[in-house]
Amino acid sequence: MTIRPLIEIEGLRVSFQGDDGRTTHAVDSVDLSVANGATLGLVGESGCGKSVTSLAIMGLLPKQSATVSGTIRFDGFDLLQVPDETLRDLRGNRLAMIFQEPMTSLNPSFTIGDQIIETILRHRGGSRRQARDRAIELLRRVHIPSPDKRIDEFPHKLSGGMRQRVMIAMALACDPQLLIADEPTTALDVTLQAQILDLMRELKAASGAAIILITHDLGVVAEVCDEVAVMYAGEIVERAPVDELFANPQHPYTVGLLGSIPRLDRRTSHLATIEGMVPNMANPPAGCRFAARCPFVAGDCAKAAPPLAMLSATHASRCIRAPLERLVS
């Protein structure tokens, strides 16, 4: 491919220095790239490093305790090297983020209008009048009824779904090129989730922005993503186009995740479970990090850390036993 991806992450490592002097490796040599107009799903369970990865992109990790290395190239900048001033210009402008908790990520003492207008004035300038008009327009775009009245309301007056839409409106204020959505629908009911996912699809089609969607829900991934990266214990263990991942998963952890979803198409008495627990990230195991929980584990798995190997032009798996189909035939 000749098209350069919008964002390219190489060898990203993040570790945290604990108070007790121990170092926790939250993210370990993560490589990712997202093209313009594409949606990447970043999937994994609590503590797998998916949110830390997104905070690293946004430059929002605490400087005192987090050690970040690697490169994050975004449109000619290396986000890990640029001065804070440049990062502040990019953030909220060309890079935007939606957080999981719409209740805590809006400031309760300002109206939603003030909060959207602040973003517009900071990055676009212009008069307050113009910024207000744009804010109303944005609220209309995310389907908030009577936006010219709602703009003067405080966050506590709005329901959870409305607040999440306000968050999206704010993220879109300066037409970002990259939108990171961290579990944007997890706190919402299914009906609202469907509305928000529709909205994200609609906005992507209209603006051509790239989206990184962080979620633990493979159903949501199947609905909106083009490509998927599955994370486990700080590493990407599998990466593939969405159709390919669901039809032909090549890492045992992905298989376990798919099997643990209750099925709608037929009745199952027993769900697949992934036995055991994630390894302690202060002292990760030497070999494959999933080996202790893997039903396909073999002698070599615990010896050396497996590389993320390409199985085809687009499908990569960090499993030395892939392709997995030969193990069950």
Add this chain to the structure above:
Amino acid sequence: MTALLEVEGLVKHFVAERSLFGRATAHVKAVDGVSFTVEAGKTLALVGESGCGKSTVSRLVLRLIEPDAGAVRFEGRDLGALNAEQLRAFRRDAQLIFQDPYASLNPRMTVSQILTEPLALHNLVPPARRRERVEELLRLVGLEPRFARRYPHEFSGGQRQRIAIARALAVEPKLIICDEPVSALDVSIRSQILNLLRDLQDRLKLAYIFVSHDLAVVKHIADRVAVMNLGNIVEAADAEALFAAPRHPYSRALLSAIPVPKPKAKRSRIVLQGEMPSALNPPDGCRFHTRCPYAIERCRSEMPQLSDDGIGHATACHRVAELPPADAIVPSDGGFTPTLEKLVAAFNAVEAVGRTGVGNETRA
């Protein structure tokens, strides 16, 4: 045959505002005429969006709060007529598991204390044998007996939920109300707890009222499902029948919104527009008419009653006979490829072997 639990015409309004003189001026109609039954050894799921009244119903059933009207009968006895002592005896038969395993266990008590308390309270096991019973309970929920001396903070979310389940089981109940028991858990842990609840039901003949907003989980665990909207049940049916052909427009919208783990699955999508109306001021007529794509004039003025079709599928909708067929609301082609089926089966095989040494969550 009488059902284990019968709920009839349950009503609960909360006072939301009072005038200067303390007179109630506004009510939240949290539960407004709800009836259902639960058979012994079966699972009834209560589903609906936040604020539909499903958690209030579960608290009313246990008489943790008093209903404004209606009756709850457990094994034929009216709970409203019980005195304090009889009520305590009833609480032995019916237990509750909460959503948040981090908040529902006292951080200052050891697991042993947490599990001994109900035994002592109901005077079930002589003090000398209590330690033994605690170990038995821990084994029952897949934890190692040596965990008894630990405190809740030493456990993961899934393990804590197991402890909460053990506590509910300590008094040998006939009914357990599970209020979103797996919503706070990761997917792989969630499946472990769901499997555990299933196993326990088979072994101990428990009945569950399973309160949840996650419909895929409900399909997996429930025998019967009641769909609630704004304090009313709008549809009640056997789980199989409901998921195969939901009738009420609200049930259809809920089911069609479940994300399916299959890209480009063929399905019809009903995305509800607008917000759920406030329970403070519910709309007249059918409470769903403001969001219903099929609403007609009659729906705006007249509240539809829940009526059964004679084979156990009840719907509260004026237009139920005229609605288009519910095709592909739940896609039938959501299946795995044959290879993936085999790979998933490999995980189950390992678990079957691993279940003998059930404490294997302890590696961390």
